[in-house]
Amino acid sequence: MASALALWLAALSGVCASMATVLTKLALRPEPLLHLPVPWLAAAASPATARLVAGAGVVLANLTMWVLFTAALARAPNTLIVTVVNSGTNLAISGLCGALIWHEPVHGRYPWGVGCVLLGTSLILLAEARHHAAAAPPKTSTSKKRA
16 A cells, blocks of 8 residues: 555645646646735736736746656656546645636536546556465565474
């Protein structure tokens, strides 16, 4: 099973990936940024500034995502588990942000779709683990009996 640190890093990389998606949308449609009750943002509340801040955030979120994702891959015994956790987190957070920021409807099919993606990838992971277990050589004892 993957280490707890690898799973946390994979989940955080998924959050960063979803933030890159959200910031890209904000760079293209900055209106939600202009109406946030954030004092420092209200002082510089112009569409061009909002686009610039969101664009810089996209680059930073993507760089952070790749650093975290690579660290998770290095610590996990299996790369597929990192991909499953990253993708699941990314899909869930992106959908949640779309609903909260842009009031996009999240139909009952969305959780089912995310669930199907996670289930399918998990089944692949399970099959791969069983294949590796079956292909592993039998364990032998290395200790020798003394006569």
